[in-house]
Amino acid sequence: MTFSKDFLWGGAIAANQAEGAWNVDGRGMSVADVASYRSDLSLDDYEGHLAISSELVQKAMDDQTDKYYPKRRGIDFYHHYKEDLALFAEMGFKALRVSIAWSRIFPTGEEQEPNEKGLQFYDNLFKEMKKYNIEPIVTLSHYEMPLALSVKYNGWVERKVIDDFVRFSNVCFNRYKDYVTYWLTFNEIDSINRHPFTTAGIIPDKCPEGKEEEQVYQALHHQFVASALVTKDCHEIIPGSQVGCMLTKLTTYPNTCKPEDVEITLKKNLQNYFYADVQVFGEYPRLTLKKLKRKGIHIQMEEGDLEILKENTVDYLSFSYYMSLTESAKDGLERAAGNTVTGVKNPYLPATDWGWQIDPVGLKISLLELYDRYRKPLIIVENGMGAKDVVESDGSIHDDYRVNYFREHFRQMKEAVEEGVELFGYTSWGSIDIISAGTSQMSKRYGFIYVDQDDDGNGTLERTRKDSFYWYKKVIESNGEDLD
Numbered sequence: 001m002t003f004s005k006d007f008l009w010g011g012a013i014a015a016n017q018a019e020g021a022w023n024v025d026g027r028g029m030s031v032a033d034v035a036s037y038r039s040d041l042s043l044d045d046y047e048g049h050l051a052i053s054s055e056l057v058q059k060a061m062d063d064q065t066d067k068y069y070p071k072r073r074g075i076d077f078y079h080h081y082k083e084d085l086a087l088f089a090e091m092g093f094k095a096l097r098v099s100i101a102w103s104r105i106f107p108t109g110e111e112q113e114p115n116e117k118g119l120q121f122y123d124n125l126f127k128e129m130k131k132y133n134i135e136p137i138v139t140l141s142h143y144e145m146p147l148a149l150s151v152k153y154n155g156w157v158e159r160k161v162i163d164d165f166v167r168f169s170n171v172c173f174n175r176y177k178d179y180v181t182y183w184l185t186f187n188e189i190d191s192i193n194r195h196p197f198t199t200a201g202i203i204p205d206k207c208p209e210g211k212e213e214e215q216v217y218q219a220l221h222h223q224f225v226a227s228a229l230v231t232k233d234c235h236e237i238i239p240g241s242q243v244g245c246m247l248t249k250l251t252t253y254p255n256t257c258k259p260e261d262v263e264i265t266l267k268k269n270l271q272n273y274f275y276a277d278v279q280v281f282g283e284y285p286r287l288t289l290k291k292l293k294r295k296g297i298h299i300q301m302e303e304g305d306l307e308i309l310k311e312n313t314v315d316y317l318s319f320s321y322y323m324s325l326t327e328s329a330k331d332g333l334e335r336a337a338g339n340t341v342t343g344v345k346n347p348y349l350p351a352t353d354w355g356w357q358i359d360p361v362g363l364k365i366s367l368l369e370l371y372d373r374y375r376k377p378l379i380i381v382e383n384g385m386g387a388k389d390v391v392e393s394d395g396s397i398h399d400d401y402r403v404n405y406f407r408e409h410f411r412q413m414k415e416a417v418e419e420g421v422e423l424f425g426y427t428s429w430g431s432i433d434i435i436s437a438g439t440s441q442m443s444k445r446y447g448f449i450y451v452d453q454d455d456d457g458n459g460t461l462e463r464t465r466k467d468s469f470y471w472y473k474k475v476i477e478s479n480g481e482d483l484d
């Protein structure tokens with residue numbers, strides 16, 4: 001038996017991509033409610049899926065429908081959660097990663113008292129999970145901060161948002177301390193540099209001319225401090241609680257053995273580690289500080305910030321892994337798509353319908369690298385492939401491509417654990433079809449469970465087990481031994 005007997009097999013979703021009910025029971029608008037998709041325009045022609053301007057934000061605020069805003073409807077998990085949890089339990093899930101929508105609890109982010117109806121939804125959700133002995137893994141910030149904080153303060157650029165987040169987290173720890181042991185602070189905290197609005201509520205045209213990158217690093221510093229403060233708070237309120245950071249693992253290979261390619265690749269990987277370094281080691285890496293200084297980027301740190309970071313590091317490291325990347329010092333090479341990042345196309349790897357290159361060995365490499373660097377327990381909280389599933393005339397869905405993706409990644413996971421990596425869980429991304437984070441499409445399906453809804457929101461929302469549902473059930477039953 002390779003995996004520990006209490007290995008947390010399960011799945012992951014996020015409130016803004018699954019719940020829907022965007023304006024129900026007092027929930028305030030979040031930055032996710034601005035992300036839009038139009039099936040009559042190509043993704044390239046329509047930047048709206050990661051809203052990045054005051055004009056797009058205002059347009060979204062003026063439009064109180066969900067016609068072009070798929071994340072406002074999600075898959076209506078808000079009303080279907082009991083049915084969905086029963087399906088997860090049927091697969092034998094030990095854990096389910098969810099997020100708490102901040103704007104369901106504090107609609108504008110600034111209220112002093114929480115929205116009771118918002119709290120009640122998660123009371124019910126966690127109680128239902130407990131019925132099935134499904135361990136919640138709860139993300140506090142998963143691309144869904146209150147939109148009001150973005151419009152009023154340009155999001156996390158403003159230091160007072162730390163206090164708003166600490167108040168929100170404190171309410172969650174006190175309310176759910178009997179149900180939740182595993183917490184994550186910021187989903188893919190590194191993504192602030194790729195899509196600052198989704199991750200931190202930063203609207204670029206509200207940043208002073210030429211100061212956008214500096215404001216992103218300032219906002220990131222505030223998130224680092226907030227993450228450390230809530231880690232401290234969680235440990236004090238919930239004895240035995242485990243708080244983790246969450247990284248997009250962007251494992252990058254050099255395009256050739258040419259030293260210049262190796263150097264640029266090393267720097268890409270070190271930049272990726274930086275975000276976890278701060279939360280695991282409790283300090284900014286010297287190389288990063290020197291680089292920021294060279295770029296003329298100044299981060300305003302208050303008295304005591306560095307001590308807060310040093311004294312409140314995380315208990316474990318979680319990460320997402322979908323594909324590997326390749327980098328070259330040479331310009332003009334053909335690029336491959338990726339999770340809001342691109343790399344030089346790797347000729348040895350196949351790709352998904354969305355161009356993400358499939359690399360199971362890259363997962364083992366990622367596990368070895370992360371464990372050797374941080375010597376902390378690891379959990380994979382996102383992995384999977386987005387695909388266009390086909391519903392056969394008899395209603396079945398033969399997603400053998402998805403089974404093959406998982407089978408090969410699980411094989412590599414097993415090898416890493418056999419080589420000594422301390423991996424305590426795995427939650428596949430989108431264990432039920434949900435709205436895509438990057439494109440707001442429904443057609444980019446990740447789930448073991450199909451949801452009858454198209455990109456425009458048409459459909460019955462009926463849930464259907466795919467072939468992979470039965471395969472994953474078997475994997476969990478055998479604790480990862482039976483991958484056939």
Ligand code: BGP
Nearest residue numbers: 014187188386435436437438439
């Ligand atoms: C990560 C996010 C998830 C998830 C995943 C897949 O960046 O943490 O929310 O969505 O990417 O991306 P997408 O949904 O765009 O295919």
